[in-house]
Structures are given as C-alpha cells and as structure tokens.
Amino acid sequence: MDGIEIPNINHFSTQGASGGPVSIVNADLIREINFYTGAFPANRSGALSAVLDFSLRDGDPDKQTFKGTLGASEISLSGSGHFNKRTTYLFSIRQSYLQLLFKMLGLPFLPNYIDGQVKIKSHLSDSDELTFLALAGIDKMKLNTDEKGEDAEYLLSYLPQINQETFTVGASYRHYAGHHTQSIYLSHNYLNNRNVKYRNNDESSEDNLTLRLRSVEQKTSLRAENRSYLNQWTLREGVEASYSQYTNRTLQRLYQAQAEVSDYKTDLGIWSWGLFVSADYTSPDKRFTSSIGVRSDASDYGTMSRMWKQISPRLSLGYAFNEQWSVGGNIGIYYQLPPYTALGFKDESGKLINRELDYTRVTSGSIGMDWHPDSRLAFSIEGFYKQYGNIPLSLADHIPLACKGNDYGVSGNEALVSSAQGQSYGIELLARWQVPEKISLTGSLTVFRSEYRNSKASSYIPSAWDNRFILNMSGTWELPRRWSIGGKLSYIGGTPYTPYDIEKSSLVEAWDAQGRPYHDYTLYNTERLGNFAQVDVRVDKNYYFRHWRLGVYIDLQNVTGSRLKQPDVLMSTGEIDNPSAPLAEQRYKMKYLKQESGTLIPTLGITVEF
Template identity: 40%
Template sequence: MLRKTLLLFISIILLNPLNAQDKGMIKGRVFDSKTNEPIPFATVIVYGKIIGTTSDFDGNFVIAGLEPGWVELQVTAIGFKPYISEAVMVTRSKNIFIDIPLEEMPYEIESVVVKASPFRRSEEAPLSLRRIGIDEIERNPGGNRDISRVIQSLPGVAPSLAYRNDVIVRGGGPNENRFYLDGVEIPNLNHFATQGASGGPVGIINVDFVREVNFYSGAFPASKGNALSSVLDFRQVDGNSERLKVKGAVGASDLALTLDGPLSNNTTMIFSARRSYLQFLFNALGLPFLPNYNDFQFKTKTRIDTKNEITVIGLGAIDEFELNLGLKNPDEYQRYILGYLPVNTQWNYTLGTVYKHYASNGYHTLVVSRNMLNNRQYKFTNNDDNLPKVLDYTSWEAENKLRYERDLGLKNYSINFGAGLEYARYFNSTYRAKFIGETFTPDTYETNMDLFKWNIFGQVNRTFFAKLTVSLGVRADASSYSAEMNNLFKQLSPRLSASYMLKPNLFLNANVGRYYQLPPYTALGFANATGSLVNKTNGLSYIQSDHLMAGFEWQPNEQSQITVEGFMKFYNKYPVSKNDSVSISSKSADYGTFGDEPLVSTGKGRTFGVELLYRNKKLLGFNTLFSYTLVRSETSLMNSNLKPSGKWIPTSWDNRHLVTLTATRSFKKGWDFGFKWRFVGGPPYTPYDLATSSLINVWNVQRQPSLDYSRFNSLRLQSFHQLDIRVDKSYYFQSWMLNFYVDIQNVYNFQGDRPPLYTTVSDTSGNPVVDPNDATRYLLKKIEGTGGGTVLPTIGVIVEF
C-alpha cells in the first residue's frame, strides 16, 4: 500500500498538469471590533505586495487576480490601529472570505506612528502571548496537522512522553491548562484523554476549522480562569457564504471529510468528521494495543442583523482502545504491555452557543454550553474474562455553563467584566486492585456528586502618555464543594500587566498575578467504601499559583521579532498523595485517570527560567522560528506529616533546556519545504522498588514494577533531539485543489533514552519463574531494547473542491 501511494505521488508530480488561467479572489469586510460598524475607505493590500483595494461604505472589499498560496492582508484606516491578518490559503477553486476587526486608536497615541506588524500585541497580555496562524499549523514539520504538536515548538513548552500531546508549559503539569473554542470552554484537546488532565496521543480539533490560536503562557485575561500554566484560545473560521465546499484528507492516522457552505442568506456552516485507521496500522506492525477513534466538529454562524449574531459550535469524539490479543509469539515487551494495560473506551462532547449583541460603545456576549466525558476501563486477570477483574472503572462528568461578558470602550479605557455560573455532575464506580507498598489496599467506591461553581471578573486597560499601557484585572472563583471553597474572597486573583514603549519598536513588559484552579473531579469525587468523599474530609482546596514575569520585545523590522522573558511561578496548596507523599502534578501525563486517591492540600512548588524567541518571516526566504528555554521545575519534599520539609526535588517536567528551530518556505509551482529540529533536556524519573515488585501477590495484581517514591525523581534520562522534515506539492485547478505531502519524523533515527522496564523471568511455557531462594517472589529481569526512536514517514493527500 505504501509503495503504491509513493508511486502515485511521484507520477502526479512528474506529470505536472497545466495550471488553469483563472486566479484567486479574496472577499471580506472591515469593521469596528467594538461596535461591528462597517469602516469605509479602509486600505486593504496584500502584505508584502502592491496589489490591493479600499473598502466600500459597508466595509466590504474584493481583491482579485491573486496567485494561489498563503496570503496575509494589511489593513489601515484613519483613527484605527493598523492590522495584519492571519494567513489564508488562496486557491482557484473558491473565493476566500475574511473578517477584519480593527481597534479604535486612542486619541492620546494618534501622534505616534504605529506601523503594521504581523506580530500583533495585546494590551491585557503584553507578554507571554503567542499567536499561531493556520499556515504555521498546516505546514509544521512533524506536526501532521495536529495543533498540540505545533504548540510544542513555542518557547517554554516541552514535549512529554512519546506519542502523547500533553501541553507542558514553563515547568507546569499537563493538568494546568485550559482550552477555549470561539469563547466556549472545552474540557480536553485530545483523543484518549487522561481524565483529570489534558493529554492524549492525537488532537481532536480539525485544523480546517482553525483561523488562529492565541496561546497564553502567562498574563491570563481575567475572563479566563481555572488555569495555572496556560490558556489556549482557538478562533475558528466562518463557513463559506457563497457555495458548498468539500474537502477530503488522508493523513498519518485518519480520514477526514469537511463540508463548508451556506445554510441560508444569513447563516453559514462548517462540518467535519474523521475516522482513524490506526488499529489496522498497529495490527500490521505487531503492536500490543489497537487504538481507534472517531470525531466530529461543526460551527454555524447566523448574522441576525448588524447588531446581533449567534454562533453554535459542537465538538465530540469516540475512542476505543483494545488489546491485540491475537499476536503470535509475542516478545517480552509485548507480553509486558498486554499484562498491565487495560481495555479503555471513552467518549466526550461539547456543545455551545455564543450570542453577541453590539452596542454603541462595545458589545455584550452570552455563552451557554454543555460538555460531558464518559470513561470506561476494565482489566481481567491474564486478560481472561473467566478470571476475576483487577480493574472495573466507570466514570462520567458533565458540566453546564453560563457566562456573561461586557466589553466596552470609555474614552481612553478598554473594559471587560462579567460573571459565570456552572452546574456539574460527577459519577464514578470503581474497583481497582492495587498495593500500597506490600499492603493490598483496593479502591472500591461509588460517587454521585453535584457541584455548583460561580465566578466574577473584570479587567481594565489604558494607555498613558502614548507609551505606557497598563492592564489591571481581578477574578474570584468559588464552588459548593466545601467550606474551604465556597467563599469568593478566598480565591481572589488580582493581576497587573504593564508595557512601556522605550522606542517605537522596543518594549519593556511585565506582569504579576495570582491564579487559582479547582482540583480535578477525580480528586473531588474520590470516596471510601461507604461513599463518603475522602478529600472533602481532608480539606482539599483550590490550587494557587503566583506568577512574576518580565521581559523585552524588539521588532527590528516589520518581518522579525525578538523577545526575552524571565518568569517565576510559586505554587501553594498543591494536592499531595497520602499514599506516597508526592504531588499529583508529576502524575498527570499517563493514560487512564489522574487524581483519584486520598489527597491533602499541603504541597508547594516553584518554577523559574528564561525564554528567548526569534521569529523572522523572511530569513533567507524562510519563515523561521527559533526558541530557547532554560527552566527549572521543583516541588517540595514532604516530611512524615505531609508538610513541606524545606527541601526541593525536581518535578517530572524539569527538562532544564528546550531548543526548537522551525523553518518553512514556499517555492514556485506549488512547492513547500520545512524542517524542525528539537533538543529536549533529559527529564528526571523515579527508580523501581524491585524488592516489592518481585512479590508474587504484588506482581500478579499490577503486572508492572512499583515505583520507589522514597527516591522520587532521583535519576535522569539522557537528552533527546530529533529532526523532522516536510515537503508539500499543491496543484490549483479551476474548480478544485490537490495537495500531497510527505512528512518524516526523526530523520536521522535518534534513539531516545527511556526508563528501564522489568518483567518476570519466564519458563518455556511462558509462566513466571519463582525465585528458588524465596517462594514468595518471582525472578525479575530487565527488558532489553525498549529505547525510543524510529524513523516515522507519513504520506498525506488533501483534495478540496
């Protein structure tokens, strides 16, 4: 199959069909971002070229005669800040529609010449905010059109375990992030998500929907709460208003179909569905597990009139994870994986409606949404359903959310304020056979919990003397879970950002803030055999993090940007496991569940470091991004009373050094080329307690070694580096577009370091061998050849008509 696809790819390239004579067209509308009023006579030109036009009385514009490819628009209008749009793909087969929101320029800075730049700045978050365009996502080498992997190229973001998309930002755990889709909060970003955290191996969001991504690694807006490390704000495209468009794609792991077009004169829609074929690929490769996923996504937008619009979004996934029990003559590693890995089925969805009403001095936003996650896991002894279960887990969590926001402009002030109310339900039925040390302590409980949450927030921005921009925000959160959590003033989180323009292209930025996050439902709902909430009795509270950061931003010219930022984060009230005295943050990047154990809110943590980012849109013709991060991430060592001892040990996210170089370039005749090189410092890991692991009773239940938490993260892996490359070839016909790409990960086959794995010594029949010197133990042996690293080629095909 691979050989035939390669031959087809090569033959189409060699044939090089004739290009159609028609060129592409962009249509759009320029309007005031606060009032939605059209802006007439705005100048709209193709960025970097001399082709352009002006908007009419209704703010509409048309630019025709464009060559196919990625295009950005530069827009200027009297009294408004200049704007450079995100990139859009121009083809011959369809017209592009783009909305251009312009911000009114305060009268204080009208005398200052403000130049347009593709690196747009934000008043409320003048630092620690990165914008990612769809062109960067589509062509990212090694990314395979997966947004989470693209984010890992940014400063401060570290990749996690192999084949996972955990977002690890500035030394914080994958459970510390929040995601928004057109203003609607979505609970997770990946298939096969870790319940209670955010990771998984494959992203859910279809990049065909994405317009741009705002990635906050600090200085979070007050309107977005419950995050400690990052906020990802996804902005989606609107549907095509002229005709139905169809797009099909075959990628590294799935087939995708996207429909995009009008539903009525004032309503557009975009819908997609994807189905994976990973289970067939994994079975052919002889892997011991067979993942299978499906997902859907849709968006409709109705412009009722010039003052009112309604957006409806939906996102959902169905994931099935089975064991490959049909393997013939499995090796030691395959038997090891089959021995402990459970069967897992999971589904989730989010539905949301956003109503926006524009007034004379701003707009009102009302967001109503519901999301739900259902998680089922089970494991039979020896994978034999005639033997007892060692795991039987069923859980679901559902949230119903209502949020109101008011954005307005008053003279020199930009103000945002609002409030939110949530009603959540959580159900869990668990039987988990497990050992704590040498003691068999199974979890057996059932929880059915109701929870209310509420919040208020406000933020005000102002520019002084045309040089100093200040943003002051405050937020307060509370929940009905317990007396420790139901007081808004106990979770009061102020934040202050400032940016000073030293020169027109040089800024000094700073931020200080306090942020709170609710522990996961798995922790809140953990119960004992009688159904009593264990962690409510333990006084579990919100997690607190204080941020302090400062840095410089320099734009040597319109095409380049250099930023240097130093950051410090101090954690307080972090949940610590009563079973092993370890903060749960270091446990949040593994499959299954996270946080469902007895906890106390006594942990402390700290991360600190410095980030360097260099971006150049045209460095030797390449769109180049270079980032370097020096980061330290530490957690408090707990004493016997589960209190901080005053000593610090590394967390699982203490990579120290992170380096990424990404470069992409478009060539003539539809060719694109890109490469990405990454260097990641070796993370710490915890050695095994082989003495406990070898006990027959322990091994028969766990089927994998027990960690020695008394030596938590005392060892460290070797550093890792990898080169990925991608080549695209696109053909633009009059009524359709065809794109082929080849993506190769780990080109030079670097063999990454992994913690050692141990299994039992087996006899000729495959049965564990008992230690001849101790009848209570098995003989254990190290599994050889489990280092990570392989060349991974992918061929993709995208057809649009």
C-alpha cells in the same frame, strides 16, 4: 474556543489530568490562537499554567468549499459555506484507521478514534448574532493479545482496554449596542471514561478482574459579560455559574502494605460560581498599554465556598520605546478546582475523604523585552517565575498529584491533602524571520527549572517536568512551481525518573494487582535520562485546476533515526521463586527489559480541496 470552555481537547486523555496523544481539534478550522502563559484574561477561569484560546474561522458567506485529506493514519473531510445570507457554517469530521496500521506494525495496542467539529454563526440582525459550536471525540483502544515478544508482554500486562467519549456543545449570543457589547455563553461538556483490565488478559473468570471503571464528568456553564469601549479604556465585567456532576463506579485491585480491593460508587454534584472585572488602557500614542483585573471563584464543595479566599488579581504593563524596542511584564494569582476524580473519591465505607482539599493556587510573574530590527525580523527574551501552593499530595506515595505524570486511565482517585508546593522559573529566547511567500523561520530556547516539595518544611526537589531546557526550530521554504519544504528540530533535556522498588514489585500480590512495577518514591527523581533530539521534514506539492486543488505531501518524522532511551523496565517472568512460602510472601523471578524506541516514519498524504 470562541468563548466556550473546552476542558478535553485530546483523544485518549487521562481523566483528572491533561494530555493525550492526538488533538480532537482540526487545525484547518482555526483562524488564530492566543496562548497565555501569564496574565490570563479575567473572564477565563480555572487556569494555572496556561490558557489556549482558539478562534475558529467563520464559514464562507460567498461559496461552498470542501477539503478531503487521506493520510497515513486518518481520513478527513471539512467544509465551509453558508445556508443563506445571514448564516454560515464550518465543519470537520475525521476517522482514523490506526488499528489497522498498528496491527501491521506489530504493536500490542490498537487505538482508533473519530472526531467532529461544527460551527454555525447567524447574524440575527445588524446588532445581534448567535453562534453554535460543537466538538466531539470517540476513542477505542483494544489490546492485540496475539502479539508476542517481551516488549509486547510488558505493555499487555498493564494496559487496559479503553473506551472514551467526550463532547462539548455551546451557544453564544452577542448584542452590539454602540460602545457596549453584551455576551451570553451557555455550554455543556461531557466525558465518559471506561477502563477494563484482567490479569494476563484472561476474561474467562471474574477472579482475574483487576480494574473495571466507568466514570462520567459533566459540566453545564452559564456566563454573562459586558464589554465597554470608552476612548482609551476597555472595561469588562461579568458573572458565571456552573453545575458539575461526577459519577464513578470503580472496582480496582491495589497493593499498599498488603493486597486490597477498592470498590466504591460516587454520584457527586458541585455548584461553582465566579465574578470578574477588568480594565484595559492604551495611551493615545499607542506606546503604553496596561491591563488590570480581578476575579473570585467558589464552590459548594467542602470549605471552598468562601469567595474571599480565592480572590485572583492580575496586572500587566507594556511600553514601546520606539518601533524597534518594547518591554512588558505581568503578575497575577490564579486558582483551580482540584480534579473531580479527587473530589469524588471515597473510602471503603463510602465516605468522601478529600473534603478538606483547597483550590490549587499559583502566583505567576514575568518580564520581557522585544526587538524588531525590521518588519521581517523579531527577537524576544522573557524571564518567568511561578510559585504553586495547595497542590494535592498523595498520602500513599507522598508525591504531588501534578508530578505523577500522565498515562492512560485516571489520575487523582486516591487520598490527598493540599499541602504540596512547587515552583518553576527560567528564561525563554525567541527569534522569527519571515520573507513573505518565500521563507519563514522560528526558533525558541527555554532554559528552566521545575521543582516541588511536600510542605514548607521540606526542600525542593526536581519535578517530573524538570527537563532543564527545550529547543525548537522550525521553518518553511516556498519553492517555484508550487513546491514547499518544511522542517522541524526538537531538542529536549533528559527527564528525571524514579528507580523501581524491586522488593515490592516482585511480590506476587503486588504485581498481580497492577501488572507493572512500583517506583521507590524515597528515591523520587534521583536519576535522569539523556537528552533527545529529533528532526522532521515535510515536502508539499500543489496542483491547481479550474475549480479544485490537489495537494500531495511526504512527511518524514525522525529522519535522523534518533533513539529515545527510557529506563530499563522491571518485569515479572511469571515464575514464582518461592512457591512454598505463604501467599503474602511469594515473589516472582524478575527481569529487566531495555526500553529504546525511535525510527524513521514516512507518511504519504493526499489533499483535495474543491
């Protein structure tokens, strides 16, 4: 974001993985987004699948403006203005009241969050500028133990109480010197994740404790780069260094072949460094463009200090035949440090057991064509292929870490080896039609495969992300009298899933350890759900007054009432089937719960801008 790395942009994120149901970033503050799915800029490190590069608006240098929004789930206030002629500001703060809403809906978990953003930009002189950026989120999720019913019983059996705080603060200094620009970026990011879970949510005894986790990730980064504009060439070179600190205190009940307790404490410091250089070229007639770059990264963890093992070249080329037709392609190799949750994991003796992990690697390539029949209409087609290597593989389940999916809590805190491989390939079609101030329509279809294997000797099988196709269509229609209507259709292929291990799940010690069923990973992703489609509609009406604007909107999610079917969940009845057997052999009577969700969700919102 404006050159500052933001590792966590979602509320209720899974530590050690990506994801999270709500973004911390307020879209009202964004000027533009560059989404790179390949040929990542050489000054962007640690990316395997994509880079999301935000550029925020600058504050208003002429006036002070503010915007307040009251929606179904949150209230927010944002503003833009200036302190003086040289310094502008931009800010946003949001407070949700999901706890109240979810309690009214009778849900067994009650999430709540607060987030804030601020950007201050100062022109120190005609050739120097300083930018300060901050982003923060606070999350709390309580359990609604008063809620009854089988679905609530299942969720309450394994969901922990969650408290998370995350923030990033950073500053960038930029000096303009004719054809050259020097930039320095200094930033610090922080994540504090705390989970607590008691068996049957009974906190009266510590014997019922199944999970108590407090884990903190911090990273301080410094990057310096120079950009030179030399006729048709743009050159960029730079260096960066960072220090990461990971602390973890975890007590967790587990079940592998028998019941056990994982109790360890970690305090890990990691130095990382990198350097990069790139060159962009545009022909005098603007028809041919090219970019070539290379970077190398290393860290002092394990055997990752050898920079020549993480040399990361990338190349992209483009050519416009005329104003209507153009082609382009890219290829590159990229590396990413394994998650801190894996690097800091210890065994019962307090020894770091994942010190042999390597940087995860991906080789990515794509080629595509664009067609613009006129200024309002655009079509594109792109084929892509990505091959992943050195993926951390779970020694307990023999499943790659990337294929375990995202859930509340932590990912990667287990014994791993860098032996798994993966591949994804497919084709994407995109169409856009725009009539200024009237109609805007966009549609995309991606048909793909996502597969993995444990090692080179194994065969590829579907990964957790192998939906096969994704279709998205969206549009807005500006009507007279300041009305507008928008809609979105999402249609996605069925997700593969793994059946449950009934024998293991029914064991009393196994169920009590995690409060949910265990999957049979010998049958990994041998089943598949049905396809799912959803239609959302939104209607806006704006009223303009002398110095302020009032906006009212109605948002209807899932207007078709589509039902998302999930695999039936295996659930303990709480009744022991063989109470006279030894404890290690006792089993619960089990039952299945149907998992089907989906309903029309109406939202009425008010926006005031002044």
